[in-house]
Amino acid sequence: MTAERPQSEIAFEVNGEARTVYAYPMARLLDVLRHELGLTGPKEGCGEGECGSCSVLLDGVLVNSCLVPVLQAEGTKVVTIEGLTQNDGFKKQEGVNPELSMTALQQALVECGGAQCGICTPGIIMAATHLLRKNPTPNAGEIREALAGNLCRCTGYAQICEAVAKAAVPERTR
Amino acid sequence: MKANPADYELVAPRNLSEVVALLAKQPGMWLPIAGGTDLMVQYSAGKLAARRLVSLWNLPELRRIDVADSEVSIGSGCTYADLREHGVIEREFPLLARAARWTGSVANQNRGTLGGNIVNASPAADSLPALLVYDAELVLISMRGERRVLYGDFHLGYKKTLLAPDELILAICLPRRFSRYLQYSRKVGARNAQAISKVCVAALGHSADGSVQDVRIAAGSVAPVPLRLPKTEDAIREKPLDAALLRMARQVAASEVHPIDDIRSTAAYRSAVVGNLIVEFLQLLKSEARRLNALQRWNRLSLESAVQEALPCCGSQAWARKLAERRPYTDFASLIAASDEIWNRLDELDWLEAFSKHPRIGDREAPTSASSQSASWSRQEQGAVADTAEQLRSALVEANSEYERRFGRIFIVCATGKSATEMLDILRGRLQNDEATELRAAAEEQRKITNLRLEKWLSQ
Numbered sequence: 233m234t235a236e237r238p239q240s241e242i243a244f245e246v247n248g249e250a251r252t253v254y255a256y257p258m259a260r261l262l263d264v265l266r267h268e269l270g271l272t273g274p275k276e277g278c279g280e281g282e283c284g285s286c287s288v289l290l291d292g293v294l295v296n297s298c299l300v301p302v303l304q305a306e307g308t309k310v311v312t313i314e315g316l317t318q319n320d321g322f323k324k325q326e327g328v329n330p331e332l333s334m335t336a337l338q339q340a341l342v343e344c345g346g347a348q349c350g351i352c353t354p355g356i357i358m359a360a361t362h363l364l365r366k367n368p369t370p371n372a373g374e375i376r377e378a379l380a381g382n383l384c385r386c387t388g389y390a391q392i393c394e395a396v397a398k399a400a401v402p403e404r405t406r
Numbered sequence: 407m408k409a410n411p412a413d414y415e416l417v418a419p420r421n422l423s424e425v426v427a428l429l430a431k432q433p434g435m436w437l438p439i440a441g442g443t444d445l446m447v448q449y450s451a452g453k454l455a456a457r458r459l460v461s462l463w464n465l466p467e468l469r470r471i472d473v474a475d476s477e478v479s480i481g482s483g484c485t486y487a488d489l490r491e492h493g494v495i496e497r498e499f500p501l502l503a504r505a506a507r508w509t510g511s512v513a514n515q516n517r518g519t520l521g522g523n524i525v526n527a528s529p530a531a532d533s534l535p536a537l538l539v540y541d542a543e544l545v546l547i548s549m550r551g552e553r554r555v556l557y558g559d560f561h562l563g564y565k566k567t568l569l570a571p572d573e574l575i576l577a578i579c580l581p582r583r584f585s586r587y588l589q590y591s592r593k594v595g596a597r598n599a600q601a602i603s604k605v606c607v608a609a610l611g612h613s614a615d616g617s618v619q620d621v622r623i624a625a626g627s628v629a630p631v632p633l634r635l636p637k638t639e640d641a642i643r644e645k646p647l648d649a650a651l652l653r654m655a656r657q658v659a660a661s662e663v664h665p666i667d668d669i670r671s672t673a674a675y676r677s678a679v680v681g682n683l684i685v686e687f688l689q690l691l692k693s694e695a696r697r698l699n700a701l702q703r704w705n706r707l708s709l710e711s712a713v714q715e716a717l718p719c720c721g722s723q724a725w726a727r728k729l730a731e732r733r734p735y736t737d738f739a740s741l742i743a744a745s746d747e748i749w750n751r752l753d754e755l756d757w758l759e760a761f762s763k764h765p766r767i768g769d770r771e772a773p774t775s776a777s778s779q780s781a782s783w784s785r786q787e788q789g790a791v792a793d794t795a796e797q798l799r800s801a802l803v804e805a806n807s808e809y810e811r812r813f814g815r816i817f818i819v820c821a822t823g824k825s826a827t828e829m830l831d832i833l834r835g836r837l838q839n840d841e842a843t844e845l846r847a848a849a850e851e852q853r854k855i856t857n858l859r860l861e862k863w864l865s866q
Contacts (some may be wrong), residue, residue, distance in 0.1 A: 255411075256411035256412055256414065257411075257414075257415070257416035257417075257418075258409075258411045258414035258415075258416045258449070258459070259411040260407065260411075260446070260450070263407070276407075279407055279447075279450045279451075280447045280450065280451075281443055281446070281447060281510070281511075281513070281514055282600055284511065284513060287513055293487075293516045294512055294513045294516055295513050295516050295517050296443075296513045296514065296517075298446070298450065299441075299442050299443055299446040299447070299514075299517065300442065300446070300517070301416055301439070301442060301446065301459075301461070303416050303418055303461065304418065304442070304461055304463045304464075306418075359512065359513070362512070363512075369835070371828070372828065377507075377512070377599070378512055380511050380512070380598065380599030380600065381510065381511020381512055381513045381514065381599065381600060382511075401831075401835075
């Protein structure tokens with residue numbers, strides 16, 4: 233029987249809050265987020281870094297959390313889909329409870345029919361958010377490249393790309 | 407997820423010397439893991455034999471790029487994203503920057519490292535053929551010191567390298583000798599992203615007087631290791647760039663590689679496609695040679711003739727004159743660099759003169775002041791609009807009028823490759839600009855148009 237390894241204390245910031253978890257250093261960040269922290273937005277679609285359903289931002293950078301050993305996330309700032317807020321330059325919805333408000337991107341996905349079963353959606357939004365933060369006016373090719381790591385089995389992608397393009401247009405010209 | 411995290415140990419020393427000390431103390435006991443984009447896949451599948459890992463992620467000694475006069479030293483911990491974003495790599499080692507863009511997806515590029523790609527030693531790895539043609543050298547480090555090896559010697563067999571059990575790759579060094587070569591690479595795979603290659607080829611070439619002066623070719627997924635193709639190179643070097651050479655090169659290349667059948671492709675397909683890619687490379691070298699000839703011919707013309715010939719590329723007299731005055735140019739790249747510099751320094755009147763030679767997007771005819779060559783090019787560039795539905799066309803006409811009312815001149819955009827809808831979106835966006843911003847935006851578009859036309863002109 234192999235000796236039981238000890239768990240490590242991992243301190244990091246998740247969605248703006250300081251958190252500490254006890255986990256094996258080789259536990260996957262995805263599993264720690266879902267099982268220890270109850271953040272089920274990031275999902276396991278493949279466990280191989282191919283589908284993008286598990287995407288999160290790690291120190292502002294898009295990564296597949298199924299491929300990150302949690303020890304490597306120590307001391308970092310992790311943002312999951314649950315952590316995208318209205319204050320990130322996105323449009324507030326007038327007269328609507330802020331907790332029910334959607335970011336411009338989320339709203340565009342609804343309007344364009346870019347979400348069906350919703351499994352890929354959190355990953356898509358993370359990837360698109362990462363894109364729009366770096367490149368607020370992407371062209372069609374840049375949108376497709378940014379989302380190339382996100383697989384969707386329902387929509388056929390066209391409505392998703394449309395939604396990202398729509399969310400990218402400056403508010404004044406909508 | 408088929409592995410039990412409780413069975414694994416992962417340590418993350420905070421600096422490189424602690425890692426090196428650990429590997430010296432217990433060589434072969436600790437498996438280095440950087441971004442984990444390969445090892446974590448094996449781990450999740452329950453196929454990672456190692457139980458103890460040492461993290462190299464984000465060690466500052468490994469994640470840096472140093473640019474010296476004669477070489478660029480890339481730390482082995484640099485991610486593909488780091489490579490993509492680095493100006494010198496983009497400009498002087500575009501095949502490496504391109505491979506970085508082709509690997510996986512954005513999320514994987516943010517974690518996968520060049521060192522990891524090399525040590526993982528898959529013959530299908532995207533960056534390795536580029537490293538071979540660039541004559542990369544590796545700096546290896548252990549407690550015993552540093553040593554430098556030719557990357558071409560690094561792979562001994564399938565997934566077997568000359569790295570010692572206590573050693574790490576510290577850096578990958580690229581000599582800055584190849585920026586004047588034609589740079590070619592192509593990856594053939596099932597998709598544009600997240601695809602392991604069926605075949606990939608990287609090649610550098612340099613020709614003069616219609617024959618090949620130097621050539622370097624490497625291929626991936628066609629052998630147990632990434633493969634340089636010296637037989638093919640020798641067969642091509644110093645031969646005239648004609649149809650017979652292309653036929654012969656294809657044959658030699660197909661015989662030099664030894665691909666297998668596997669889940670992604672077959673040996674026959676791979677051999678055939680390697681031949682196709684090398685022919686494509688040679689054809690590009692040939693058209694580059696033709697461009698060079700055309701450039702050399704233009705270099706020798708009188709000043710006035712040179713100005714007249716260049717003018718359709720950019721309707722500004724001042725631009726054409728200054729460009730012609732700076733002759734001779736040794737290659738196309740320096741022509742473009744000069745053109746950009748001259749254009750960016752012209753004053754507003756010269757810019758406006760160039761703008762005035764373009765037809766409105768959506769107009770069927772160029773203004774009469776444009777030369778017939780310029781008008782012909784405009785028709786090609788705006789091709790997407792010619793086929794467009796009436797409704798979209800009238801939206802464009804209306805938006806154009808609005809633009810003209812606001813800014814007092816026609817809307818300029820580099821139309822090549824853009825659909826009518828895209829141009830309308832861009833137009834609407836730019837209507838929001840203030841005068842100064844919009845003038846600069848239009849000038850930038852003209853610069854792009856000029857560059858495309860310079861290329862077409864010399865390739866005729």
